[in-house]
Amino acid sequence: MFELSTHVPTLDVLEKVDLSPYHALYLGDPTCPMVPGNISSDPVLVERALQLAKEEGKKCYLSLYAEPRNRDLPWLEELLEKVAHLPLDGIEVHNLGLVRMVRRLGLSFPIHLGVFANLYTHETAKLLYNMGVVRVFPNPELSLEEVDYIRTHAPTQVTLQIHGKIPLGISEDCFILEYSGGKRCQEVCFEPHWLVSGKWKLKNIGRATLSGKDLCLIEYLGSLYWRGFRVFYIQTLRESPEYIET
Numbered sequence: 001m002f003e004l005s006t007h008v009p010t011l012d013v014l015e016k017v018d019l020s021p022y023h024a025l026y027l028g029d030p031t032c033p034m035v036p037g038n039i040s041s042d043p044v045l046v047e048r049a050l051q052l053a054k055e056e057g058k059k060c061y062l063s064l065y066a067e068p069r070n071r072d073l074p075w076l077e078e079l080l081e082k083v084a085h086l087p088l089d090g091i092e093v094h095n096l097g098l099v100r101m102v103r104r105l106g107l108s109f110p111i112h113l114g115v116f117a118n119l120y121t122h123e124t125a126k127l128l129y130n131m132g133v134v135r136v137f138p139n140p141e142l143s144l145e146e147v148d149y150i151r152t153h154a155p156t157q158v159t160l161q162i163h164g165k166i167p168l169g170i171s172e173d174c175f176i177l178e179y180s181g182g183k184r185c186q187e188v189c190f191e192p193h194w195l196v197s198g199k200w201k202l203k204n205i206g207r208a209t210l211s212g213k214d215l216c217l218i219e220y221l222g223s224l225y226w227r228g229f230r231v232f233y234i235q236t237l238r239e240s241p242e243y244i245e246t
Contacts (some may be wrong), residue, residue, distance in 0.1 A: 001024045001230045002023070002230055003024050003231050004016045004233070005026060005159075005234075006233065006234045006244065007025075007026075007028070007237050008027055008039070009029035009037070009038060009039065009237060010026045010036070010051075012036070012037060016241065017245060019244070020063070021245070024060070025059070026063040026092055027039045027040060027046060027049050027063060027159035028041070028046075028063040029237060030065055030094060030114060032065075032174065032207045032208075033065045033075075034074070034174075036189055040063050040065065041065075042071075042079075046086065047083070049060065059085075060089050061088065061092050064079075064091065064093050066116040066170055066188055067116070071170070073097070074206050078127055080102065084107055091107070091111055092110065092113075092114045093117070095117040096117075099113075099128070099131050099140060101135060111133045111135075112137070113136040115137040115139070116153040116170045116208075119137070121150070122150045122153035122154040125155075125158075127153045129154065132216040133172075134156060136150070136154070136159070136160075137159040138150055146159060157230070157231050158229070160224065160229050160233065161215060161233045161234070161235060162217040162221060162224070162233065162234065163234045163235070164214055164236055164239070165203055165214055165235055166211040170207055170209075175209075176189065176193050210227075210237075215235075
């Protein structure tokens with residue numbers, strides 16, 4: 001097994017960007033349900049995206065909102081009920097309550113734990129495996145040795161990010177909208193936004209903050225594979241088509 005994946009937030013990206021390097025796609029933007037055209041906020045978009053991606057031979061995982069409050073649970077449950085019949089290859093969650101919801105609804109989809117769940121230890125991975133989680137994305141601040149320890153000491157698959165900006169945190173509040181001067185999401189969401197102080201630089205994509213520079217491990221892909229890693233990820237949210245393709 002060898003899998004390279006990325007997130008595809010909208011149909012526009014799915015239809016216009018060359019995604020041939022990727023074996024699997026996480027459908028939707030987990031950082032904000034209000035992202036214009038967010039696949040994972042609308043079951044109609046999920047079905048259409050799944051159709052397009054499957055025609056290209058991709059595995060498809062539905063990426064659910066990473067920071068749900070109680071008021072979000074009804075629409076998330078409705079979404080899951082409406083996509084239950086679709087040939088998804090898995091569901092990505094970042095919240096333990098959604099793990100329980102997927103199982104309570106009787107859905108048989110494999111569950112992946114996303115990066116914003118902040119997994120740090122193999123013991124947590126083992127506990128989650130008993131809850132039905134088959135793949136985990138350890139917190140990016142862990143060293144390669146720590147991630148490898150989780151991989152070798154837990155029954156779950158482990159996702160390793162090999163390129164792209166590193167997710168650092170997420171909030172329910174949208175930093176961009178708060179300082180947009182009354183503009184709408186559609187006007188500001190896909191514009192680049194940077195937090196800069198001297199040499200210090202971070203990228204903000206609304207409710208989530210990313211590193212200012214890219215993690216670059218692609219040149220070590222061969223050695224990582226022989227070390228035992230099989231599931232790799234490139235972070236491409238809010239990046240240009242050229243970035244996603246190359």
